[in-house]
Amino acid sequence: MTQTPSEHATAPPGGMHFREFVMLCACLMAMNALSIDPMLPALPEIGRDLNVPYPNDRQLIISMYFVGLGVGSLLFGILSDRFGRRRVLGWAMALFILSSIACAGAHSFTMLLMARVCAGFFAGASRVITIGIIRDRFRGDAMARVMSLIFAVFILVPVMAPGMGQAILWIAPWRWIFWTLAILAAMVWLWMLLRLPETLKPENRIAISVRTVLRGVGAVIAHRSAIGYMLASGVAMGGLVAFILSVQQIMFDTFDARRIFPIVFAVIAGSMGVGSLINSRLVMRFGARRLSQSALILLILTCTVHVGIIQMGWESLQTFMALQSLTMLAISFTASNFSSISMEPFSKGAGIASSFQSFLTTALSATLGSVVGRAYDGTVLPLALGMACFGGAAFAIIVWAERGRMFTRPGHGALREVEF
Numbered sequence: 001m002t003q004t005p006s007e008h009a010t011a012p013p014g015g016m017h018f019r020e021f022v023m024l025c026a027c028l029m030a031m032n033a034l035s036i037d038p039m040l041p042a043l044p045e046i047g048r049d050l051n052v053p054y055p056n057d058r059q060l061i062i063s064m065y066f067v068g069l070g071v072g073s074l075l076f077g078i079l080s081d082r083f084g085r086r087r088v089l090g091w092a093m094a095l096f097i098l099s100s101i102a103c104a105g106a107h108s109f110t111m112l113l114m115a116r117v118c119a120g121f122f123a124g125a126s127r128v129i130t131i132g133i134i135r136d137r138f139r140g141d142a143m144a145r146v147m148s149l150i151f152a153v154f155i156l157v158p159v160m161a162p163g164m165g166q167a168i169l170w171i172a173p174w175r176w177i178f179w180t181l182a183i184l185a186a187m188v189w190l191w192m193l194l195r196l197p198e199t200l201k202p203e204n205r206i207a208i209s210v211r212t213v214l215r216g217v218g219a220v221i222a223h224r225s226a227i228g229y230m231l232a233s234g235v236a237m238g239g240l241v242a243f244i245l246s247v248q249q250i251m252f253d254t255f256d257a258r259r260i261f262p263i264v265f266a267v268i269a270g271s272m273g274v275g276s277l278i279n280s281r282l283v284m285r286f287g288a289r290r291l292s293q294s295a296l297i298l299l300i301l302t303c304t305v306h307v308g309i310i311q312m313g314w315e316s317l318q319t320f321m322a323l324q325s326l327t328m329l330a331i332s333f334t335a336s337n338f339s340s341i342s343m344e345p346f347s348k349g350a351g352i353a354s355s356f357q358s359f360l361t362t363a364l365s366a367t368l369g370s371v372v373g374r375a376y377d378g379t380v381l382p383l384a385l386g387m388a389c390f391g392g393a394a395f396a397i398i399v400w401a402e403r404g405r406m407f408t409r410p411g412h413g414a415l416r417e418v419e420f
Contacts, residue, residue, distance in 0.1 A: 038165030040173040043054035050109040068368035072124025077355025083356035085114040092125030104178035142286040147336035148280035163262035216352035228401020233338035234364025236394040239387035241369025271325040275332030287409035288337035295333030303388035
């Protein structure tokens with residue numbers, strides 16, 4: 001069935017201008033990138049200051065954050081379905097700010113890792129509740145378009161963040177990266193409290209009980225398309241996590257390109273922003289499924305070529321930048337579209353669905369990405385090979401989720417609502 005491009009609840013909440021809504025949602029979701037990317041240039045200095053003996057162990061500063069993020073993602077969407085998006089998000093962001101301050105004051109590697117788990121836990125609210133807020137107002141391809149616009153703005157953070165972290169290191173100790181994070185988070189927190197009204201309709205609130213939560217999670221798992229796209233998203237995003245965990249060592253050790261690391265990272269991350277902008281323009285015309293499935297094929301082909309180049313001994317900084325940028329471009333098409341497709345059936349209970357989605361994708365991507373990151377051996381091969389395998393596995397899951405009917409575009413009438 002061909003879909004007529006239309007939107008469900010097309011206006012942002014409370015009379016907010018559409019651009020302000022996009023910017024605020026982007027800043028809320030950017031808290032995760034701000035908690036990760038500025039740290040990358042500082043990992044060697046943090047390791048020396050806190051006596052971390054093995055270089056690969058420095059990756060725990062990032063991966064432990066993902067552990068907290070996954071657990072937090074499972075909780076906060078459920079709470080927001082009962083108590084409202086705004087109240088739960090406000091409290092969680094306040095505690096995230098305090099956790100970031102604790103990171104700045106950590107005097108041992110163990111203390112830092114514990115604070116990072118807490119920061120990730122509370123940051124889970126900014127990710128999962130923001131998706132719930134968007135689903136409260138938009139549906140289907142319209143939601144995919146909004147998610148792409150938000151992601152295009154959000155991607156400016158990872159583009160600039162390593163440069164920001166490096167600039168801070170030039171004038172201050174690494175602890176000021178966390179102080180800066182706390183200050184920026186406080187500014188977004190105040191903006192949210194002053195401008196964002198409650199978006200959850202009273203009739204869509206759900207009483208919290210073990211039975212309700214289990215019924216909601218069961219409804220997600222039982223929905224073939226929703227669970228399939230969630231699983232595929234988690235597997236595909238494992239490559240992105242692997243890149244984040246490995247890129248500092250690849251640039252510093254493999255290519256001896258420490259000085260231009262922020263520039264290279266900005267170029268590669270910027271390709272995701274370009275992809276998100278293109279997706280936002282095309283998704284209403286071609287549909288989220290067609291674009292994301294085509295992008296997944298591009299990802300597989302690119303990573304396979306990359307593995308071949310490495311095996312032939314032709315890898316250089318230039319080939320790494322070019323192929324990794326193309327890979328990230330493909331990932332940008334899958335990220336927002338997969339998320340939107342998996343959330344299509346859920347209006348009532350969107351918080352539970354979003355929580356489970358974020359938990360599942362984070363747990364999968366963090367686990368798979370950590371395996372590849374820990375496999376770093378001084379070359380780019382583990383990263384390229386891992387991303388190729390993840391892309392192939394994600395494509396197989398999508399074929400299963402769609403029962404082999406690929407590149408379709410169901411209309412809103414075919415998108416069955418699921419009530420919890």
